[in-house]
Amino acid sequence: MKVIYTEAQKKHYPKNFLSSGAPQPNPEIPERADRLLAAAQSAGLTHKEPGDFGDAPLAAVHTPEYLQFLQRIHTRWQRIPEASDEVMPNIHPARRGGAYPLSAVGQVGYHVCDSACPISAGTWESARWSAMTAVQAAHEVLEGEGACYALARPPGHHASQDLAGGFCYLNNSAIGAEVLRSRYGRVAILDVDVHHGNGTQEIFYERPDVLTVSLHADPVRFYPFFWGHAAERGKGRGLGYNYNLPLPRGMTDKDYLQVLDRALLRVGAFSPGALVVALGLDAYEGDPFQGLAITTDGFARIGDRIAGLQLPTLIVQEGGYLCDGLGANLASFVQGFRDKHKR
Numbered sequence: 001m002k003v004i005y006t007e008a009q010k011k012h013y014p015k016n017f018l019s020s021g022a023p024q025p026n027p028e029i030p031e032r033a034d035r036l037l038a039a040a041q042s043a044g045l046t047h048k049e050p051g052d053f054g055d056a057p058l059a060a061v062h063t064p065e066y067l068q069f070l071q072r073i074h075t076r077w078q079r080i081p082e083a084s085d086e087v088m089p090n091i092h093p094a095r096r097g098g099a100y101p102l103s104a105v106g107q108v109g110y111h112v113c114d115s116a117c118p119i120s121a122g123t124w125e126s127a128r129w130s131a132m133t134a135v136q137a138a139h140e141v142l143e144g145e146g147a148c149y150a151l152a153r154p155p156g157h158h159a160s161q162d163l164a165g166g167f168c169y170l171n172n173s174a175i176g177a178e179v180l181r182s183r184y185g186r187v188a189i190l191d192v193d194v195h196h197g198n199g200t201q202e203i204f205y206e207r208p209d210v211l212t213v214s215l216h217a218d219p220v221r222f223y224p225f226f227w228g229h230a231a232e233r234g235k236g237r238g239l240g241y242n243y244n245l246p247l248p249r250g251m252t253d254k255d256y257l258q259v260l261d262r263a264l265l266r267v268g269a270f271s272p273g274a275l276v277v278a279l280g281l282d283a284y285e286g287d288p289f290q291g292l293a294i295t296t297d298g299f300a301r302i303g304d305r306i307a308g309l310q311l312p313t314l315i316v317q318e319g320g321y322l323c324d325g326l327g328a329n330l331a332s333f334v335q336g337f338r339d340k341h342k343r
Ligand SMILES: [Zn+2]
Pocket: 193, 194, 195, 280, 282, 318, 319, 320
């Protein structure tokens, strides 16, 4: 199995985010990628650089005005007298009408839904290359690799068609899924990050060709709060093609694996041609976000169960933050997955 990654993903180095109203060091830092790459290689994965597939795979998921915004906003922002170094919203329109502001400040409010997504000079380049890891890994799968790991950083699953949030700018898992759709009519996305994949849900919410399934800490008391509830089941032709499994805080391996089995049954019933695993490692018991309590060994068992589907599989890195177990958890997942996956 290969790990797809390039150093350009480290140019995005966000300094701060607001936590309970207070500025805190942003935990989505380049060192995450160093640790995950080392762990992937120690688990036997071969490193490959992503190719540049152009902007079309990004445009298949994100609106043109959002892509233009991400690309240009930092330069525009610097022209505002006394503006902050990093682009940060100071307006949060809960309900946006059809109008699109011309002002940079207005557009930041329109496109960035929380304070976890500062945009610096290197953000666009890193987010774009992060997405390219998913595109490259999806192509590896299309070309016959049974599975491939995209070390996507910054992560993506909170980003919707036109909205950044929760450290995410471009939705790498959704972008990878769309590449897989070029061959496989039906693709399932299974999100095991501790946070609900609200961006991914939003992107495919009215579609029956991509099943979205997410296991996550119950949003009644956990980010992203407004999405991820069991009653959100899809809309229109997509009704029944979104499956949320909100979990009580602190859930441990045994109970989690039972819920995972329900999720996998649903994926199996959808009969997809390929699978995308949105692999957050922040469900770990030692992760700073403290949402669930999965052990390092638990990740091996999660990998084992998912591999049991025996589907062509694109694994996309989502969350998982600096803590002693971060690398070991990835290695454990990969090992559990590879031992079972026969393709
Ligand atoms: Zn997360």
